[in-house]
Amino acid sequence: MKRILVLGATGSIGTAALDVIRSHPDDFRVAGVAVRSRAGEAERLGSEFSAPWFAGEDAAARAVRETDADLVLVATVGLSGLAPTLEAIARGIPVALATKEVLVAAGGLVTSRAREKGVPIIPVDSEHSAIFQCLQGERASSLSRITLTASGGPFLEGPPDLSAVTPEMALRHPTWRMGPKVSIDSATMMNKGFEIVEAHWLFGVPLDAIDVAIHPESVVHSLATFADGSTLAQLAPPDMRVPIQYAFTWPDRLPAARAALDLPALGSLTFRAPDESRFPALRLVREAAAAGGTRLVALAAADEVAVAGFLAGKIAFPDIVRVVADVVERTSVAECDSVEAVLAADAAARDAAQLLVK
Ligand SMILES: NC(=O)c1ccc[n+]([C@@H]2O[C@H](COP(=O)([O-])OP(=O)(O)OC[C@H]3O[C@@H](n4cnc5c(N)ncnc54)[C@H](OP(=O)(O)O)[C@@H]3O)[C@@H](O)[C@H]2O)c1
Numbered sequence: 470m471k472r473i474l475v476l477g478a479t480g481s482i483g484t485a486a487l488d489v490i491r492s493h494p495d496d497f498r499v500a501g502v503a504v505r506s507r508a509g510e511a512e513r514l515g516s517e518f519s520a521p522w523f524a525g526e527d528a529a530a531r532a533v534r535e536t537d538a539d540l541v542l543v544a545t546v547g548l549s550g551l552a553p554t555l556e557a558i559a560r561g562i563p564v565a566l567a568t569k570e571v572l573v574a575a576g577g578l579v580t581s582r583a584r585e586k587g588v589p590i591i592p593v594d595s596e597h598s599a600i601f602q603c604l605q606g607e608r609a610s611s612l613s614r615i616t617l618t619a620s621g622g623p624f625l626e627g628p629p630d631l632s633a634v635t636p637e638m639a640l641r642h643p644t645w646r647m648g649p650k651v652s653i654d655s656a657t658m659m660n661k662g663f664e665i666v667e668a669h670w671l672f673g674v675p676l677d678a679i680d681v682a683i684h685p686e687s688v689v690h691s692l693a694t695f696a697d698g699s700t701l702a703q704l705a706p707p708d709m710r711v712p713i714q715y716a717f718t719w720p721d722r723l724p725a726a727r728a729a730l731d732l733p734a735l736g737s738l739t740f741r742a743p744d745e746s747r748f749p750a751l752r753l754v755r756e757a758a759a760a761g762g763t764r765l766v767a768l769a770a771a772d773e774v775a776v777a778g779f780l781a782g783k784i785a786f787p788d789i790v791r792v793v794a795d796v797v798e799r800t801s802v803a804e805c806d807s808v809e810a811v812l813a814a815d816a817a818a819r820d821a822a823q824l825l826v827k
Contacts, residue, residue: 471497473565473717474536476529476553477544478502478522479510481648482567482593482709486542487514489714493723500538503528503553505545529553533560540717543568544593546650547773548815551575555808558588565716567593569660569667574769575811576670577761590671591716596664597671598712599690599703604672605720607695614694615668618684619743620644622655625685631747634786636779644687644707653776657789658743662754666765669758676758681751682740688730689738704730750790757797762805764797767818771796774819778826792825 473490477483483502490497499518504511508524515522523532529545530552541557542565543550550568557564558579566572571579583590592598596617604612623641624631639656640649647655654660665679682692687707694700705711706727714725745751757764775792778784784792796818805811 470495471539471717472500472537473497474500474503474532474538474541475544476503476532476542476550477546477567478514479504479507480544480546481646481651482544482713483542485709486544486713486717487518489710489717490518492726496723497717501532501536503532503545505549527552530556533557533562538562540565542593542713542716543571546570546648548574548769548811551579551808551811554579555582558582558586561586561588563589563591565591565593565713567713569594569663570769570773572667572670573663574766574815575805575808576666576765578806578808578811580670591719592667592671593709593712593716594664594667595705595707595709595712596691597667598715600668600672600693601719602703602715603691603693603701607693609673611695611697612672612674612693613696614678614680615672615674616680616682616692616694616700617661617664617668618682618687618689618691618740619658619661620655620687621683621685621743622658624656624747625683631787632785636782639779639786643685645709649780650773650776653779653789654772656786657750658748659750659754659772659790659793661743662751663769665751665754666758676755681743683743684738684740686735686738688735689740706730750793753790753794753797760802763800763803763810763814766805766811766814767797767800767821768793770815770818771822774822774826778822783826788826792822795825796821 499520501521502514503523511522533553533556544567547570550571640652689702692702757768771793775789
């Protein structure tokens with residue numbers, strides 16, 4: 470019986486995770502749930518699962534300190550995932566990590582602390598779960614390239630002018646039902662840029678050995694290419710319960726009451742290179758990642774502010790990437806090898822972004 474602490478329990482990932490737990494009552498128990506603002510919903514979940522619940526800005530880290538969990542699922546949004554992730558690592562508890570912004574802003578810090586403590590970080594993001602699954606039984610040193618697949622989001626084919634895009638249009642993802650921040654990040658493809666950085670830290674692969682392929686069917690979740698030229702892929706229906714359940718059961722697998730893929734019914738799977746002139750976020754992330762340190766923190770922080778500004782109707786869709794680029798450009802490059810340095814760079818970038826999102 471594995472006791473799982475679910476941070477971000479009312480969100481899209483949290484809800485899917487609780488579904489996985491409900492469907493395996495003999496294997497999983499909820500050690501606790503944490504949310505930010507929906508306290509009433511957290512209380513309802515606490516009573517359903519006979520588990521303590523926590524609400525508020527610091528609820529997630531508090532929940533890690535005050536519960537006994539065998540695994541912590543970090544599925545809050547943005548840098549709010551950093552404190553609970555570090556707390557879990559400090560307590561020696563394995564982390565199932567959905568909150569990719571944690572690795573974008575503080576990947577070096579988090580992965581080195583996890584290594585020192587021997588704490589596994591198990592990816593929940595479908596692309597990284599795919600690579601993680603392809604690596605089982607392989608030597609990590611044999612991995613030579615990673616190809617992250619991307620649906621391309623709602624604006625892969627049009628409209629030609631993205632300045633008239635509304636929040637409703639941008640939130641309508643063609644294959645995944647997700648929370649608002651990650652949906653907008655998918656529409657700008659900032660999300661895929663974040664995933665390049667996430668893959669770099671999780672699998673120790675250089676940034677220039679991580680490719681992106683547009684794959685609108687969202688069935689091949691990513692591919693790992695090895696030194697001998699073999700490429701392995703993981704395929705599954707586009708349902709986050711698949712990677713979430715794997716993160717909960719790794720290195721084992723449990724049955725799931727879900728139909729597996731029917732390849733003949735799908736007919737064909739397609740792949741193409743991303744159009745970086747239409748989606749400049751990809752290049753922006755690669756440049757910030759090459760500079761590292763404060764620039765990556767600034768990238769993640771400015772994106773949170775810009776996405777919130779777009780959803781509130783304060784800036785246009787193409788301004789999201791412009792605001793982020795502007796803040797990143799103005800951020801001087803420095804190391805960020807302590808929590809204090811990350812938080813200081815985060816606060817400075819948020820202030821700078823706020824001035825551009827009025
Ligand atoms: N959705 C997906 O399919 C998907 C796929 C891959 C990766 N991810 C990543 O997973 C993370 C979660 O995404 P999501 O789509 O599930 O987001 P979401 O639907 O917006 O849900 C966010 C959850 O986090 C909680 N939360 C936010 N700030 C918190 C804080 N400071 N302390 C405690 N709880 C807090 C929210 O609580 P309230 O409800 O009270 O506000 C809510 O339960 C993101 O980093 C995203 O990039 C998501």
